[in-house]
Amino acid sequence: MWRTRASAFLLRYSAPGRIPRQILASLKTLNPPLSPLPNPLRRPSPSRVHFGHCRFFSVDPAAGGVPATGEVSSGGDDDPFEEGPAVVSVESGSSLASDENLGFTSQESELWSSTFREQSGKDDIFGGSQDDLAEVNGGGDHSRANLVSEGSSAEEAAGEVLEIDVEKLENALSFLQSIVEEPLESTLDKMDLTLSEEFVVRVLQTPLVLADKLIGFFKWASKKPEFAMTSSVLDLLVRAISGSVECSKNEAYMLWDLIKEIGETEKELLTTEIFNQLISLFSKLEKSKASFEVFNRFEEFGCRPNAESYYLTIQALSKRSAFDRAWSVCERMLASGELPDGEKIGKVIAWLCKGKRVKDAHFVYLTAKQNDKCPLHAYVDFLVCGLSRNDDTVHIALELLDDYSEESRKYAVKPFTSVISGLCRIQDAEVAKKLLDKMIDSGPHPGNVIFNHVISSLSKAGEMDDALALIRQMENRGLRPDIYTYSVIMSGYAKGGLMDEARMVFNEAKKRYPKLISTTYHILIRGYCKIEEFETALECMKEMKNDGIQPNTDEYNKMVQSFCLKALDWRTAEKLLEEMKECGLHLKGITRSLIAAVKELEEEELKNVVAIEA
Structure with a gap:
């Protein structure tokens, strides 16, 4: 039994x-x-x-x-x-x-x-x-x-x-899964199918059914009096099409046309989830305008967008760099109060930053924070770095650093570095130094890059004592000042005409790094030329060659101009020109003419002197 x-x-x-x-x-x-x-x-x-x-x-x-x-x-x-x-x-x-x-x-x-x-x-x-x-x-x-x-x-x-004729169902599926070109409606009519909701559901749930035929079957079934269309069946159709890997843009537009046609007569069958599936489908096909169109038809068909609707539309528009439209959707999202979770909010912030709408991204962040939907730290880092790149938003990025917890700031080296770099770029050396001191006290621990930024900013501002103090602080923390650090200090001294101090820093750098870079010598040469110590500058160039670093055209050009315009020494300038030829370097035509002009000027003066004595 x-x-x-x-x-x-x-x-x-x-x-x-x-x-x-x-x-x-x-x-x-x-x-x-x-x-x-x-x-x-x-x-x-x-x-x-x-x-x-x-x-x-x-x-x-x-x-x-x-x-x-x-x-x-x-x-x-x-x-x-x-x-x-x-x-x-x-x-x-x-x-x-x-x-x-x-x-x-x-x-x-x-x-x-x-x-x-x-x-x-x-x-x-x-x-x-x-x-x-x-x-x-x-x-x-x-x-x-x-x-x-x-x-x-x-x-x-x-x-x-079970009210389904399985044999007829299999025949229908065999036709819908085939690629044979046959008239769809007439072929289905010949099968004498007994339609029911369960029958249609079985068809929609079957994989490998061609999308265009699936839509055609649904249209055909909706015309039959024995089949009553429901929201669940319509949702199943949209899911079947949007979940298909081989769905093309033409089939997606066919589905959208069908939904609009249904919405004109049976608006109550459409749901928010159906619209969300359509937006996601067009986003997958990178048809941002179509996604935006679907989003704008919510109210027309009696539906209300939810948090997922806003997120999917912003995602679709961002894929095609339509950030202006994406921001318009963001504004509607923020006004409605329908915010997605923290991770999706973070992605929205990142998309806006990529579209160079960092102020708008910051506003989204503040609104999400008020609604207890703070994004992950990775997206906050992205926002801070984006704000630091613009001169007028660097201080906003500085304020965001206070939102980092004691634990999270240990790993926030990149955003802190971006803020310090931005402060140094806008020549706010004092605030940059305060932030560096704060990092030393409570983290994240600064490295050579951050110290170099602040030292460079202090040197440009003429705060040489503070710059030297930072070098000593670096050494006390176990960090080793690199050649760039010494070059920055030398540049600060040379800018103020303190060449003796610059030479001392050069000698200290040379003890630590036997082979320096050309920039270090270039700072000395320019500095000595600036105070018109041309012979000392010439000695620095020789030292540079002896240390195995070949002067480039820029060094020679600077030296020739200095000897011609300030020292009026065209002979030394000609010797430098000969050295350049031996090294395969070529002097600019205007500088060559300068040597000839100084030489001609000197000859005319000699003639005048001889004429006066005679």
């Missing part, structure tokens, strides 16, 4: 994931626990569409219950565990499905049988009462032992449980 009950059970719960809670509870109370039962109702692979072996309507009544499609019934109750086809004739006395096909062992079969017997005195384990089941079977015995009336045929039970 339990096999008859199991047959009805399988028929009723052929949909995936519908195992009665009573059975699960019974299995859990077994003592001692047996090995886990294989789930005979586990969901099949999508390609089998939940009925790979089902042929509920393929039995020829004239043949006495023998399957018409070549399926052979088992021998009867004498050999119930003999392997055979998944579906057999119930009228011939055989079971609906062999235990081995369902994955049962003999012990498990007894377990299922006992479970049914224990539940026989209670409500129907399939979800209804005994009276309800008897009523479905057309009355009859209300005995607890009978779940399906003995006088009812298997076809009647199947008709009550």
Whole structure:
């Protein structure tokens, strides 16, 4: 008897994931626990569409219950565990499905049988009462032992449980999955399909159905009087199309046209989730204008955008760098109070920063903070760095550093470095030094780069004592000033004409780094030329060559101009010109003319002197 009950059970719960809670509870109370039962109702692979072996309507009544499609019934109750086809004739006395096909062992079969017997005195384990089941079977015995009336045929039970003609469904799916070009509506009409919501749902849930044919099938079905369109079925269609990897832009626009057509007559069927799926689909196809159009049609079709709607639209527009439109959506989002979670807010901030709308990104951050939806620290770092790049927002970035907790600021080296760099760029050396002192006290620990920025800023401002003090502080913290650090200090001294101090710093740098860079020598040469110590500048150039660093055209050009314009020494200038030729360097034409002009000027002066003496 339990096999008859199991047959009805399988028929009723052929949909995936519908195992009665009573059975699960019974299995859990077994003592001692047996090995886990294989789930005979586990969901099949999508390609089998939940009925790979089902042929509920393929039995020829004239043949006495023998399957018409070549399926052979088992021998009867004498050999119930003999392997055979998944579906057999119930009228011939055989079971609906062999235990081995369902994955049962003999012990498990007894377990299922006992479970049914224990539940026989209670409500129907399939979800209804005994009276309800008897009523479905057309009355009859209300005995607890009978779940399906003995006088009812298997076809009647199947008709009550499953209203889908599986063979016709498979034919329809075969056509919809094929790439054969046939008229869709006429082909479906010839199949004489019996439409129901369950039938349409099965089609929409089946993978590998071509998107254009799926839309065409839905249009065709919506015209049939026996099919009543619902929001859930429409949502399932949109999900099926948007979730398809091979969905093209033309098919996406076809779906959008269908939704607009439905919205004109049956507005109540459209939901916010349907619109969100469409926005996401167009975003995936990088059709930002279409996503924006869908977003703007919410109110027209009686829907209200939620936080996900705003986020998906901003994402679609940002992909195509339409940041002005993205900000307009942000404004509506902030006004509505519908904000996504912190991570998505962070992504919105990052997109706005990439679009150089850092002030707007900062406003989004402040609003999210007020609503307790602060973004992750990584996005705050991005915002701080973006604000630091603009001169007029550096101090706003400085204020954001106070939002870092004691723990998070330990790892916030990059945003702190960006702020100090911005402060030094706008020549706010004093504030930069205060921030550096704050970093030394409470973190993050500054490195050479941050010290160099502040030292350079102090040197340009003429605060040489503070710059030297920072060098000593670097050394005390175990940091080693690099050549750039020494060059910055030398430049500060040379700018003020303090060449002796600059030379001392140069000598100290040379002790630490035997081979310096050309910039270091260049600072000395320019500094000595500035105070008109040309011979000392010439000695620095020779020292540079002796240390293995070849002067470039810029050094020679500076020296030649200095000797010609200030020292009026065209002879030394010509010697430098010869050195350049030997090194393969070429002097600019205007500088060459300068040497000739100084030489000619000197000759004219000599002639005038001779003429006066004569």
